[in-house]
Amino acid sequence: MNIREQLESLQKLSGLTQAELAARLGVTFAALNRWINGKATPRPKMREKIETLYKEYSGEKQIPATVIEAKKQLVAATGKKHKNVLKEILDNPDTRDQFYLSLTYNSNRIEGSTLSEGDTAAILFQNAALPNKSLVEQLEAKNHQAALQYVFKHLIAKKAINEELILKLHGVLMNAIRSDAGVYRNHSVRIMGTHVPTANHQKIPELMKKLVRDIKPDRDTIAHIANIHSRFEKIHPFADGNGRVGRLLMHAMALRGNLAPVVVLQEKRRLYAAYLNKAQMEDDQSLLEDFVCDAVLEGYKILERTGK
Numbered sequence: 001m002n003i004r005e006q007l008e009s010l011q012k013l014s015g016l017t018q019a020e021l022a023a024r025l026g027v028t029f030a031a032l033n034r035w036i037n038g039k040a041t042p043r044p045k046m047r048e049k050i051e052t053l054y055k056e057y058s059g060e061k062q063i064p065a066t067v068i069e070a071k072k073q074l075v076a077a078t079g080k081k082h083k084n085v086l087k088e089i090l091d092n093p094d095t096r097d098q099f100y101l102s103l104t105y106n107s108n109r110i111e112g113s114t115l116s117e118g119d120t121a122a123i124l125f126q127n128a129a130l131p132n133k134s135l136v137e138q139l140e141a142k143n144h145q146a147a148l149q150y151v152f153k154h155l156i157a158k159k160a161i162n163e164e165l166i167l168k169l170h171g172v173l174m175n176a177i178r179s180d181a182g183v184y185r186n187h188s189v190r191i192m193g194t195h196v197p198t199a200n201h202q203k204i205p206e207l208m209k210k211l212v213r214d215i216k217p218d219r220d221t222i223a224h225i226a227n228i229h230s231r232f233e234k235i236h237p238f239a240d241g242n243g244r245v246g247r248l249l250m251h252a253m254a255l256r257g258n259l260a261p262v263v264v265l266q267e268k269r270r271l272y273a274a275y276l277n278k279a280q281m282e283d284d285q286s287l288l289e290d291f292v293c294d295a296v297l298e299g300y301k302i303l304e305r306t307g308k
Helices: 002-013 018-025 029-036 044-058 065-079 086-093 095-111 118-127 135-156 163-173 201-214 222-235 242-256 266-282 288-305
Strands: none
Touching: 002 029, 002 065, 002 266, 018 029, 018 044, 018 118, 029 163, 029 288, 065 118, 065 135, 065 288, 086 135, 086 288, 095 135, 095 201, 095 242, 095 266, 095 288, 118 135, 135 163, 135 242, 163 201, 201 222, 201 242, 222 242, 222 288, 242 288
């Protein structure tokens, strides 16, 4: 693959515009444009930078186990500052609302919502009706907030993370949006943009029962979250809403382990998809584990009020 092909592939994989890609590489738009058009060639150090970024977005990136372990230790050390993360969230309305906003905005945006963070805040906290946005998108925002509230109440009552919870969360998310809210799909589906094979719909009840049996406390909470999330999304039990339910499940598992919720930023959705795909297709969840660590640390930024 020559440099032009690599840059074009990188732009496609990342979803970045040429201006955004140039900024990521630390070069001018004009310089990047010359490379893409074959009118110039980047220097060796820049080629290495392009290669590194390409591997990051393609899922070819390799992270030593020692690096991932060090990041897990950082997550654990940060967690030790907080005796009860869920109680801390619920006892501080500003922190709670920031989680509602961040988790709702990012999760829905990953699935294609056009609502801005400001739009989402107006809907969640002012009960605003936005005439220039679809009713479905506005319902998705309110429903996601309600689903998070349900997760928090479920966990504060020390209830198990089980199949009943998963079905309930889907029911809340898809309330007034889909007629099959809270019900497993009864037909085949494909995960758009991937070659990941989803489960035969007739096997979903059996596969989900096995999955929830495996959702039990684990010494390596990060690896456990990554494993369950990868398996859940591969089963793809619902006709719609699998990504959002899967991320709610990650929050529940993290909070049960006294970690901050897993904040998957919408601007990192391409990396998230690539690392999830690698876990599902190559049985290698190292990149996904690293990503989950970063996402939990984003959650701690909100908890500690150090986020933007």
